Structures are given as structure tokens and as C-alpha cells.
Amino acid sequence: MITVLEEGAVDFESTARIATEAFGSKDVSFSAPRMKWLYERGFGLGSAVVAAFADGKKIGQIVLLHQKVYLDGAPVIATQLIDLFILKDHRSPGLVRRLYQEVERLCEANRIRVILTLPNAISAPLNARFVKLRPLLSLPVRAGVNLGWSRRGRLKFSDLIKTLSRDQTIERLAGFVTPPSENGLHWDAATLFDRASDPTRDYAIHATPDLLLISSSRKTRGISHVLLCGFLARPGAVVASSDVRTMIDAACRLWKHRVFVYAGLNNNLPYLPGFALPGRLRPPILVQFRDFASTGALPRLDRFQLTDSDFI
Known part of the structure; x- marks a missing residue:
């Protein structure tokens, strides 16, 4: 039975x-x-x-x-x-x-x-x-090569999480809590720390005054790369393009990789990193959704990244 x-x-x-x-x-x-x-x-x-x-x-x-x-x-x-x-x-x-x-x-x-x-x-x-469940998003997988042109003057920190204590990590994350006005998954410092505590992976955090990045080192089809897991903006900040480049450069330097990969939606960023890969190389990631309170149009999300999924 x-x-x-x-x-x-x-x-x-x-x-x-x-x-x-x-x-x-x-x-x-x-x-x-x-x-x-x-x-x-x-x-x-x-x-x-x-x-x-x-x-x-x-x-x-x-x-x-x-x-x-x-x-x-x-x-x-x-x-x-x-x-x-x-x-x-x-x-x-x-x-x-x-x-x-x-x-x-x-x-x-x-x-x-x-x-x-x-x-x-x-x-x-x-x-x-x-x-x-209905299709909500189709997220192309994006990739690029870091050329090391970024200025590092605005970089506040770039650390492997495993080298920090829980309290130190939470202190660094505290300024990047997602505001209620942002449609998407809500992250506070403690839950974001737990999210980056997968016992089978290593993660790093990097930040300027206005932007935080969580990254990880991966290898796909024999190619080592930095996975840009998710960006979080400081509430109310207007993120500069140079901050995105600084974050990518810091992550690539820490993990010692030139290639980076990103998949997601983030309306706080002035641009999305890298270039969308053709579907024949890596099909876009589908996000399905259902709102039990509404049978009409699906909501608009301001942010959905790999940190918001179980993929990483």
C-alpha cells in the first residue's frame, strides 16, 4: 500500500x-x-x-x-x-x-x-x-570575462565567508536588507547568512558602500568560473555602473578566475553582467509562479537571482 x-x-x-x-x-x-x-x-x-x-x-x-x-x-x-x-x-x-x-x-x-x-x-x-503554475520569468544565463579594469577605491570588503565569524558576516550584510518596497524574496542579514552557509560550497561577500555581491567558485564543462550568485543594493541607493564592475573584479580576483557567470533579474542594477548565452549552449532558466489570491495577471518582480532559488 x-x-x-x-x-x-x-x-x-x-x-x-x-x-x-x-x-x-x-x-x-x-x-x-x-x-x-x-x-x-x-x-x-x-x-x-x-x-x-x-x-x-x-x-x-x-x-x-x-x-x-x-x-x-x-x-x-x-x-x-x-x-x-x-x-x-x-x-x-x-x-x-x-x-x-x-x-x-x-x-x-x-x-x-x-x-x-x-x-x-x-x-x-x-x-x-x-x-x-504559470511561466513568470525566463532568465538567460549570462557570462563574461573580467579584464581587470575596475577601480577598487570604493571596495569596502571582499572576504571568504568561512574566514569570518557569524557575527562578522551578519555585520557586513546588515546594510543590505531588502526593503518592503522591492517585489521579491525578502532577505535580512541573518537569513542571508544562512543562505550562504551551504556545507558543500564556499561563498564570498564583496561590497562597495551601495552594492553587495555574493559569489562562489564553480566549474562547468571543465571551465572554472565565478558564479555571481546575487547582488543586493543598499536601500535607497542608486547603484553606479562602476560599482557593478568593482564587484565583478573583486570576485574574480578573490577566486582567481577570469570568467564569470550570472543569471537573474535585478532592477537595482544599471545593467546585467556579461552577455546572454545562446539557448543552444545553455537554455534560459524558467521560473513558474502561482498566486492563490489572484487568477489575473502575474505580479512583477524587481529581483530574482540564483540566491533566490535552490540552484546554488
Whole structure:
């Protein structure tokens, strides 16, 4: 017998093994420490794991990663759908439907207004069919080469987070809390610190008086690069183009890479870094969205970056 319910105490070691088996790709391997961090602390508000069990053995799940979003100056309860998988021998349209039905039930019970997700090609049509998610954004992946022309006079700091204490990091982040007037995920210093505390990755923070950047070192298809995870402007500041260049230069110098990559939307920036890659090299990232309080036009977001997703 197969049951579907909210899982109370998640066995992360077992879940990571099952997820890796379900995806069935040598390029996809789930980490138990990362899943525990992401589900419990990654976005500051915890999560709900909707799990499927066959005779007591976990065979699949979908996760609601809870977040705070501001829309038109008002906070709303939001959740991001992540980590949908079902073991191959148990896959069926009926089980997928039951997982999504439990997602809707939990959203209603917990007064969650917004669902968003960054789906892959398999989950995108399932999200649209079962929970009526609609396309909100298509984010091209952008890349560039740092030429080292930036002036560093306005740079206040450029540090690896692991070299700082929690209090030191939060002090540096405190000036870049997202204001209620900005449509998008809300970050304060403590939750932003937790967001950059993935136990399987290293992150750095860089800032001028008006702009903060979170960055990380990555390698894709054998090319080492700096991932520009997200920019946050000081509330009320008008960000200069030179500040964006200073941030990119500081990140590339710290990680010792020339190439940088960015994907996102940020209306506080005077321009987006790099050039959009052709879709044949890297398809744009789709963001799906549903506002339970409205069936009309989808809202406008002022900012949505990789820091706002589970991708990094």
C-alpha cells in the first residue's frame, strides 16, 4: 500500500540515496548534509516534505521550501517547490497527482499564498497541470570575462565567508536588507547568512558602500568560473555602473578566475553582467509562479537571482 503524507522527521542519509537513485544520472548526486541545511535553514523558514511510502519504505517526495516574499509592499507567505522524485518502479500519474494534491492541501492549511519553482523539463508540465503554475520569468544565463579594469577605491570588503565569524558576516550584510518596497524574496542579514552557509560550497561577500555581491567558485564543462550568485543594493541607493564592475573584479580576483557567470533579474542594477548565452549552449532558466489570491495577471518582480532559488 502506498501512502502520501507530510514527513515528520526526515532521514536525510536515506533520502539522499533514494533521490540519487531516482534521478539515475552519473551527473546527479544528492548530498545529505546539503539537503538537511537547505530544508531546515537555507531560506530561514524551514520546509515541508511531502513523501510517498510503499509499505513503510520511502519511494518519493516533493519539498515545499518556505520563504518570505514582498508584493506591492506587503509580506506574503510563499513556498518554492523543489526535489520532486519518485523511484522508477513506483512511478505513475496517480502517485504524482497525490503528491501534488498534498502540496495544495498544505498550502491551503498553512495559508501559503505564493508557489514558485525553477523546474526542469520534466517537472515544468507537471507543475502546470497539477498545481496550475504559470511561466513568470525566463532568465538567460549570462557570462563574461573580467579584464581587470575596475577601480577598487570604493571596495569596502571582499572576504571568504568561512574566514569570518557569524557575527562578522551578519555585520557586513546588515546594510543590505531588502526593503518592503522591492517585489521579491525578502532577505535580512541573518537569513542571508544562512543562505550562504551551504556545507558543500564556499561563498564570498564583496561590497562597495551601495552594492553587495555574493559569489562562489564553480566549474562547468571543465571551465572554472565565478558564479555571481546575487547582488543586493543598499536601500535607497542608486547603484553606479562602476560599482557593478568593482564587484565583478573583486570576485574574480578573490577566486582567481577570469570568467564569470550570472543569471537573474535585478532592477537595482544599471545593467546585467556579461552577455546572454545562446539557448543552444545553455537554455534560459524558467521560473513558474502561482498566486492563490489572484487568477489575473502575474505580479512583477524587481529581483530574482540564483540566491533566490535552490540552484546554488
